Amino acid sequence: MSKINSVGELAELRAAILDQRDAGRPCITTCLGTGCHAYDSQEVYNAFAGEIHSRDLADKVDLRGSGCHGFCEQGPIVVLSPGEICYCHVQPEDAAEIITETVLKNEVIERLLYRDPVTGRRFEREGEIPFYKHQDRLILGQNRLLDPKNIEDYLALGGYKALAGALAEMTPEDVLEEVKKANLRGRGGGGFPAGIKWETARRAPEKEKYVIVNADEGDPGAYMDRSLLEGNPHLILEGLLIGAYAIGAAEGYLYARQEYPLAVENFTLAVQQAEEYGLLGSDILGTGFAFSVKIKRGAGAFVSGESSALMAAIEGLVGEPRPKHINTAISGLWGKPSNLNNVETWANVPLIIERGAAWFKRIGNERNSGTKIFSLVGKINNTGLVEVPMGTPLRKIIEDIGGGIPGGKKFKAVQTGGPSGGCIPEQYLDTPVDFDCLEELGAMMGSGGMIVMDEDNCIVDVAKYFMHFLKDESCGKCSSCREGTTRMYEILDAITRGEGREGDLELLEELAWVMKNASLCALGSTAANPVLSTLRYFREEYAAHIQEKRCPAKVCPALIRYSIDPEICDGCGRCRRSCPEKAITGELNTPLVIDGALCSRCGICREVCHLEAIVVE
Amino acid sequence: MVHLVIDGKGFQAEEGQNVLEVALENGIEIPHLCYHEQLSPYGGCRLCLVEITRGARTFLSTSCTYPCLEGLVVRTDTPDVLRARRLVLELLMPLAPEAPRLQALARQMGVTETRFASDEEVDDCIRCGLCIRACAELVGAEAITFSGRGERRKVEPPFGEEALNCIGCGACVFLCPTGCLHMEDQDGVRTLDKWKRTLSLKACASCGRRYLPFAQIEFARQKGEDPPAEGWFEFCPDCR
Amino acid sequence: MGKQAIERIVEKYGSDHADVLEMLIDIQEKEHYLSRETLQYLSERLAVPLTRLYHMATFYEALSLKRRGRHQIHVCMGTACHVRGAARILEQLERCLSIKSGEVTPDLQFGLATVNCVGTCALGPVVSVDGEYHGHMSASKVERMLKRYSETEANGVAVCQK
Incomplete structure (x- = not known):
């Protein structure tokens, strides 16, 4: 491949790719995301490849291995186009039949269709399945349409059009304005407006600046960033490029968890391809804009996802937080202005630039534009990744999309926001899910983990679980976090062992207060949230453990x-x-x-x- | 120069100075354990918390890490500040239950007891990191480090074995706020028990007392630091 | 690991000390642990204090100073797995292998560790062995899973003897 030298050449290349492709030709898409892969979807893919080869169908049928579609519960997932017929739990031995019946004869195979666990009804098309029907999959929906290892798939879908448009027709200030107008709020946790952060970094006096993708997705129970990086790495890269142009950065980093090997592999490949195509390098699309990207891996430390810790880790130091009374947008990586956003935030950028801030603002509600991806997991029928406009009520996500609780059990709470978040009980299920409403409930959007709990889950056990996680993941630098999490865990552990005492709950609240106010970084200052929110809504369950030595959910081993x-x-x-x-x-x-x-x-x-x-x- | 207000009084400070430094220089007492004016601020012990008002925001922060900024308003004695410090001290006390400095602070701050039990094995270390920073920043030996994270965090030489870079200067022992480090000279050998380090001592040419680790002399030579006078290391401080 | 092998890794990253964590991850993947010699060599080669390398090696979950098992078992302790009973699976593994999390069987066949979310939450509870994911695990499936990886029939029987 020779380098693309101009915006015009990019358009020509796209036209040439589309020209070669027959949009009407049947295509078999097998999900090769990590979830489906664990169900051996690679073998399903291989079986299709074998059938296509042995029946000499290569020029009649396309085969694509895609990233995660989100409906992991039903994996391996295969979607057949045209028609978007969705098959679930597909096995390698189904491949021949699918080709014979569905691809060649347009006959639907009933037993492979999604079956609603409650009504027993089967659905043919992907878009009819309730799990997908109630979503708005602006970002995640692209995963199914492309092979993440093939840049031409991304280009065919209009990839890098937003970048080309920005470079050719917009000044960096224009791009910045557009992102600010769109009110894109950071999807990694706090919901801080990305545009304002970008502007601070752009205006910082130092010439050398950095942009960073935070892919250290550490919130347990959240995996949307993994799926985006694995399934559509060029989208993240394009977002980063646009951000770099707006901010004035010539270098960028992706910091990803080592636990996500496929994400690292696919992003690395995307960077190589982009370099070959001239979409990264010294004179991108002949516009004079220069940008390069380096990939760094974390080695298993939740706290390294905190921005100052992450920057320390990139510098080759231990990934511990530093006091940041000076914003990292002004003094971050190597003391230079650095803008850090998480994967999903970057993924929104090309959409905003291509379709405009006004379009973006129309999605979601007043203060929360766009969509948000949630990982809907735990005690829920339709486990998977869900993308909805911000402000969608929790109940819609859990009941309509998630299909309710399995086994006829009763819903108890949904935990959002990971270790910094909280548990939301039944009576607040009609709350719109956005940054502000969740915080009012004592929970948090976080990176979008949504863990559903039923009546068989013990709320004290869940609080203890989070405190165990946090005392383990605290870097241990500051005493209020290190000792605070350790002491809170000890108290919660004693309560679950039937050794709770009068005054324990008040002591937990005192510790929560000091951790919130005295800790060095956000890990410590939010660490008590899972305890505080469960105390707020489930205090009587704590009391049952302490006073009656009883675990109402029948979970705590010492009490059953x-x-x-x-x-x-x-x-x-x-x-x-x-x-x-x-x-x-x-x-x-x-x-x-x-x-x-x-x-x-x-x-x-x-x-x-x-x-x-x-x-x- | 910037102007800030601490407890109602106006002060001038160099830009880049931290709030604790300015407070201490001006006789405003703020308790602290992990701060030392010759070492980089660390923000580990959390005792030097103060209330800071910057623009429209008021919050607690450690004064040792907070930079003096124009117009900053600092309060060192609000009920929240005192409450937070007392709780932090209560959390630290079980780590070094016998340490005189902690007990003195407790008396000063009105903490009569801690509600938290000590572990069975107490090493008296509060993880303030003064020893590590002294070794790295003042001495330049980098013999010891933190290891692990969270509650497993502790100070030790690499691999928990003899600190081969330790020159036996004793800066760490001198700065340790809890007295958990010990240095002993006996029979011409200096021992730092926690670093599992033993060093042979050079004898004074005059009185014959073995007083200085050979390793320290060698370290100074390698760093190219000239002694203040010819033959300086030949004599002990008493005989110089 | 031999010096040459380390050197290849160091050069892959252009001998840049800022990439030392990358190097440690690569070495850990190949050797299943970081030996003292390795850290000492890297310290001298990159002029990075040994104290920092030691801190890193003990700070990150994925790095280890002790040899890990030939089959490394990771029990996911993410929230989604937790609410579906991950703790019971870990207990059963500990019972079957007669080791605690973070340890290795005396024959170095199996190493057991927990990981705070592998990001395959829909499959929870998840156990990964040598990077292969086992979804929808239960305590009662543990024995069968271990037997699949056990290197000898005898070992297979030895597993879960308690």
């Missing part, structure tokens, strides 16, 4: 007891065989008995019992 209902047990012996503590005794074919003294309450017996004879009290 396993037994076998002799009326139900048929003595099949499955539980006796699987019990790791050898705590189950009795004759086969007669009801068995659990020895409470040996039982470690691991719950394996309950998992393997085919009759639901195991009783937890």
Whole structure:
């Protein structure tokens, strides 16, 4: 490939690519995102490739391996166009039938269609499936349409058009104005307006400036950035390029988790391709704009996602936060003005530039423009990535898109915002989801993790879980965070062990106050949120643990007891065989008995019992 | 020069100076454990919290890391400041329950006891990092470091073994606010127990007392630091 | 790891000390741990204080100064996995392998560690072995999964003997 030397040449190349392609030709898209990949979707893809080859269909059928479609619950997912027929849980042995029936004869294979777990209804087209139907997939929707390893797929979809437009027709100030007008708020947590941050960096006196993609997606339960980087790396790169142009940066960094190898691989490849095509380098599209990108990996430290820690890590230091009384937009990486946004924020930029701030502002609500991607996980029927306009009510996300709670269980709470966020109970499900409303509820948008909990989840256990996470992930530099998280964990642990005391809740609140006010970085100052929000809405559940030594959700091992209902047990012996503590005794074919003294309450017996004879009290 | 107000009184400060430094210079007491005027501010112990008003915002911050800015208003004794400091001290006390400086601060601040229990094994270290910064910034030996993170964070030489870069100067021992570091000279050998370091001492040419680690002399020579006078290291401070 | 192999990695990053974490990650991936010699060599080669390298090696979850198992098991402790019972899976693995999280079996066959979210939340609870994801895990599936990786039949039986 020879370099593209001008905006005109880019348009010509795009036209040439489209010319070669037959838009009407059937295309089989197999999701190769990490979720589907774990279900062996690569083998499904290979099976299609084998069939196409052996039946000599290469010039009649296109095959594409795409990034994540979002509906991970149903993986491996295969979508057939035209028609957007969506097949779920596809196995390699289904490949031949799909080609014969659906691709060649236009016959839909009923058993592979999505089936609503509640109504049992099947849906043919992707867009009809309730999970997709209620979404607005401006960003995530592109994943299905391209092979992330192929820059030409991205170009065919209009990729780098926004960059070309910005370079050819807009001054950096124009770009900045557009992003400010769009009111694009940072998708990584705080929701700070990106345009204002960009402007601060642009106006900072130092000439050398940096732009950074924060792909250190550490919030447990959130994986939208992973899916975007894996599935559409050029979109992020294009956003970064536009930002660099607006801010006046010649160098950029992507800092990604080492735990996301495919994301690093695909982004690295995207950078190489962009360099080859002249979309990165010294004279981009012949406009004189110069920009290069380096990729850095994190090695497993949640705190390194904090902006000052992330910059320290890029510099080759330990990824610990530094006091930032001087904004990193003025003095960041190597003391230079540095603008950091997360993956999803950058992904919005090309859309804003191409379609305009006015268009962007029409999506979402007054103070929250655009869409937000959530990872809807936990106790929910349709687990996956969900993109909706900001301000969409929680209930719509959980009930209409998520399809409610599995197994007829009762909804208890949804946790948003990761370790800095909070739990929202049933009575607030009609709250519109945006930066401001969630904060009012004591939760947070965070990077968009949405973990649904049902009646079987213990709220104290969840609070303890987050505190364990935070005491582990605190860098340990400042005493209020290091000691505060450790002490809070100790108290919560004691409560779940039935050793809670009067005054514990008040002490937790005191610790929360000092951590919020005295800690060095946001990890510490928000660390108490999961405890505070659960105390706010579920105080009686804490009280049950402390005063009655009772875990209402029957989760905390020290407060529950396993037994076998002799009326139900048929003595099949499955539980006796699987019990790791050898705590189950009795004759086969007669009801068995659990020895409470040996039982470690691991719950394996309950998992393997085919009759639901195991009783937890 | 910038102007700021601390506890109602106006002060001038160099730009770049931190608030704690200016307060201390002017006789305003702010408790602190991890700060030393010759070392880079660290913001670890959180005891030097003050209330800062900058523009429309009022918040707590450590004064050791906060730069003096034009128009800054600082309060060192609001109820929130005092409450936060007391809680921070309560959190630090179990780490070094016997340390006199912590006990004195507790008395000063009206903290009678801590509600948090000490671990079974207490190493008396409050992770303030003064020793590490002294070793790296004042001495330049870089013999010790933090390791781990969160509650596992501690100070140690690389691999937890003998600190091979330690020259036995004792700066760390001198600065440690809890007295958890010990240095002992015996039979011509200096021992720093926590760094698992033993160093042979050079004898004074006059009185014969073995007083200075050879490693320290060698370190000074390698750094090209000339002693103040010819034969300086031959004599101990008493005999010079 | 031999000096030449380290040198290749150092040169891949242009001997830039700002890329030292990248180098450590590469070495960890190849060697499954960071030896003292490796850190000492890097310290001299890049003029980075050994204290900093040691701090890094103990700060990051993905780096290790101790040898890790030939099969490295990571139990995801992300929130989505937690609410679906990840703690019980970890306990069962600890029980089966007779080691705690962060340890390695005496024959170095299996290493066990937790990771705070691998970002495959829809599959939760997730256990990854050698980078291969096992979704929708349960405590009762642990034994079968271990047997798949066990190198000898005897070991397979030894696993979960308690």
